[in-house]
Amino acid sequence: MATPTHTPVLLSESMDLLQPRDGGIYCDATVGLGGHAEALLARSGPKGRLVGVDRDPAALEVASRRLARFGDRVILRHGELQDVVEILEELGLVGGDAPGIDGLLADLGVSSLQLERPERGFSFRESGPLDMRMDSEGGQPAGTLLASLTEAELAGVLRRYGEQPASRRVARAIKRYLDEEAAPDTVGLARAVAGAVGTRRRTGAVHPATRAFMAIRIAVNDELGQLERFLERFVGCLAPGARVAVITFHSLEDRLVKRRFARLSRPASDAPADLPLTEAQRGRSLAELLTRRPLRPGPQELATNPRARSAKLRGLCWLGEVAA
Numbered sequence: 049m050a051t052p053t054h055t056p057v058l059l060s061e062s063m064d065l066l067q068p069r070d071g072g073i074y075c076d077a078t079v080g081l082g083g084h085a086e087a088l089l090a091r092s093g094p095k096g097r098l099v100g101v102d103r104d105p106a107a108l109e110v111a112s113r114r115l116a117r118f119g120d121r122v123i124l125r126h127g128e129l130q131d132v133v134e135i136l137e138e139l140g141l142v143g144g145d146a147p148g149i150d151g152l153l154a155d156l157g158v159s160s161l162q163l164e165r166p167e168r169g170f171s172f173r174e175s176g177p178l179d180m181r182m183d184s185e186g187g188q189p190a191g192t193l194l195a196s197l198t199e200a201e202l203a204g205v206l207r208r209y210g211e212q213p214a215s216r217r218v219a220r221a222i223k224r225y226l227d228e229e230a231a232p233d234t235v236g237l238a239r240a241v242a243g244a245v246g247t248r249r250r251t252g253a254v255h256p257a258t259r260a261f262m263a264i265r266i267a268v269n270d271e272l273g274q275l276e277r278f279l280e281r282f283v284g285c286l287a288p289g290a291r292v293a294v295i296t297f298h299s300l301e302d303r304l305v306k307r308r309f310a311r312l313s314r315p316a317s318d319a320p321a322d323l324p325l326t327e328a329q330r331g332r333s334l335a336e337l338l339t340r341r342p343l344r345p346g347p348q349e350l351a352t353n354p355r356a357r358s359a360k361l362r363g364l365c366w367l368g369e370v371a372a
């Protein structure tokens with residue numbers, strides 16, 4: 049099978065925010081197919097290092113081929129965004145006498161690899177199983193999750209994560225489809241959703257099942273829970289002066305990032321109670337916002353990469369140190 053390509057979103061903007069330095073240590077917490085990681089390595093001089101994490105083993109395989117030329121400057125790990133600090137601790141880059149890392153990137157959402165392989169179950173353009181797991185080695189596939197939810201619970205998922213119009217009707221249609229179909233697949237599921245949405249509510253070129261598929265994918269992968277736990281913990285791996293960039297594709301994700309970054313950039317006396325602070329750190333800010341408003345792709349990027357449409361990039365510079 050040909051090596052899939054994934055055009056990195058907001059690449060130059062994220063590099064401008066992260067400002068990779070010679071010999072710096074970086075972590076790409078959602079390394080995907082390695083596009084952003086490659087740029088970080090290329091900009092951090094011959095001694096710059098990068099740890100790339102992803103929950104998708106297939107993505108890591110592609111990233112390892114793409115980044116092979118950087119040799120032992122790259123370490124790839126199968127793992128979850130929420131566990132990034134522990135992964136860096138296990139590698140000896142954080143904790144104890146280790147200085148922490150100089151930059152951290154999270155580019156959320158799905159990769160082209162996931163979207164374009166029908167057998168992964170993310171796409172309704174070609175028939176695939178009801179799977180949608182980013183980590184094909186763990187967790188519940190979409191079919192199992194859908195079967196376990198009541199109609200009302202499913203309607204809640206569709207509303208909350210997909211802002212799905214007529215969510216009750218769509219949930220009912222999905223449950224009926226699963227009950228009646230002996231071998232359900234993504235194309236059939238999309239057809240059931242489209243039938244329930246009805247022609248009146250269809251807008252423009254977007255397929256009527258797009259919102260429902262996004263909502264189910266977010267629930268299958270606990271994407272908001274992962275992001276919340278990452279945001280609670282990520283400062284634990286940063287060296288003073290480290291820069292962080294997060295790219296989101298969903299308004300609920302962006303809101304979580306915006307709130308946490310704003311909270312961290314207030315004076316330390318007002319910082320979250322869970323941060324262990326030294327006396328010296330009180331009264332000053334622990335972090336500086338690098339983006340008051342999120343950065344969005346420009347017309348040129350949108351013209352060549354429609355997937356960037358909903359992307360938002362926020363940045364933060366960590367000033368403080370978390371006391372041991």
Ligand SMILES: C[S@@+](CC[C@H](N)C(=O)[O-])C[C@H]1O[C@@H](n2cnc3c(N)ncnc32)[C@H](O)[C@@H]1O
Pocket residue numbers: 054055056057077078079080081082083084085101102103104107127128129130155156157158159182271274275
């Ligand atoms: C948009 S792609 C990243 C693309 C990458 N920046 C590039 O340039 O190739 C998002 C990646 O994040 C991974 N991912 C999403 N949520 C994750 C999580 N909670 N933990 C680990 N990986 C995650 C997905 O498996 C996917 O490979």
